[in-house]
Amino acid sequence: MGALGARTVLLSGSNRGIGLGLVKQLLAAPKPPLWIFASCRDPEGPRAQELRDLASKHPNLVLLKLDVANPVSVTEAARIVERKMNGSGLNLLINNAAIYTPTASLDVVDAEDMLRTYETNAVGPMQMAQAFLPLLKKAAQESTEKGLSCSKAAIINISSVMGSIERTPATFLKPVISYRCSKAALNMLTKCQALTYGKVGILCVALHPGWVKTDMGTQEADLTVETSVQGLLSVLPILSEKHNGTLLNWEGKAIPW
Numbered sequence: 001m002g003a004l005g006a007r008t009v010l011l012s013g014s015n016r017g018i019g020l021g022l023v024k025q026l027l028a029a030p031k032p033p034l035w036i037f038a039s040c041r042d043p044e045g046p047r048a049q050e051l052r053d054l055a056s057k058h059p060n061l062v063l064l065k066l067d068v069a070n071p072v073s074v075t076e077a078a079r080i081v082e083r084k085m086n087g088s089g090l091n092l093l094i095n096n097a098a099i100y101t102p103t104a105s106l107d108v109v110d111a112e113d114m115l116r117t118y119e120t121n122a123v124g125p126m127q128m129a130q131a132f133l134p135l136l137k138k139a140a141q142e143s144t145e146k147g148l149s150c151s152k153a154a155i156i157n158i159s160s161v162m163g164s165i166e167r168t169p170a171t172f173l174k175p176v177i178s179y180r181c182s183k184a185a186l187n188m189l190t191k192c193q194a195l196t197y198g199k200v201g202i203l204c205v206a207l208h209p210g211w212v213k214t215d216m217g218t219q220e221a222d223l224t225v226e227t228s229v230q231g232l233l234s235v236l237p238i239l240s241e242k243h244n245g246t247l248l249n250w251e252g253k254a255i256p257w
């Protein structure tokens with residue numbers, strides 16, 4: 001893994017799956033971030049036990065209650081992080097949390113599932129970026145680095161090849177309509193964020209983690225969490241302005257929109 005260089009990182013959905021894997025590998029890096037804000041819906045609950053165990057061993061890991069589908073929760077978390085940062089900025093926001101309905105073919109998908117999935121997977125990342133924007137801008141202003149990078153200020157949206165319109169025929173074996181539409185929306189959001197936030201020094205990139213063995217990806221998937229996360233964390237340090245507003249996979253290869 002190349003050196004990430006981000007002093008402060010915040011992740012959503014970090015109590016299991018890829019989010020938890022990212023937290024573990026960030027903590028184990030030769031030069032770990034000064035602060036890792038690992039957010040999840042229920043940091044006190046049984047599903048966050050592993051995260052709590054890690055926090056008891058790593059003083060740079062801060063657990064944060066955050067439901068990306070609840071705007072009040074998002075702004076409250078941003079207030080807490082701002083207080084903790086005490087005037088400094090946030091380098092890296094990783095919008096990882098998402099939901100998935102495996103059975104959502106066109107025959108059965110309904111408005112409720114579409115809206116719920118869209119709320120978490122597309123509206124959530126939009127509101128996260130809005131809430132943490134002042135801290136990301138601060139990090140960009142504090143930096144003496146030229147151009148755009150994850151060590152300066154960045155929003156990484158964990159997306160999916162399932163949101164690629166061009167790749168849909170190749171992946172349509174699993175229709176997952178609500179998920180696909182929400183990730184296509186997230187891809188569009190990433191491009192809009194790149195065009196807007198790129199101007200104030202914030203890099204915005206969508207990353208596909210591969211098909212990964214998690215609750216979402218199932219045990220049939222190709223990649224272990226460790227391999228996917230290793231790939232993602234090797235891609236982050238090489239990202240620059242030429243990647244702003246693009247969709248890349250866990251190996252850094254471009255995926256068409």
Ligand SMILES: NC(=O)c1ccc[n+]([C@@H]2O[C@H](COP(=O)([O-])OP(=O)(O)OC[C@H]3O[C@@H](n4cnc5c(N)ncnc54)[C@H](OP(=O)(O)O)[C@@H]3O)[C@@H](O)[C@H]2O)c1
Nearest residue numbers: 013017018067068069096097098160211212214215216217
């Ligand atoms: N696994 C794959 O094969 C694959 C492939 C392509 C893309 N991805 C993307 O990779 C990311 C991580 O996926 P994963 O496989 O790790 O999924 P996962 O194992 O199902 O974990 C999802 C995470 O998101 C959290 N979450 C769901 N709704 C939330 C909300 N409203 N607020 C905050 N957190 C919420 C969950 O928390 P709770 O424990 O509270 O439910 C959990 O921590 C997602 O963006 C996913 O779309 C995964």
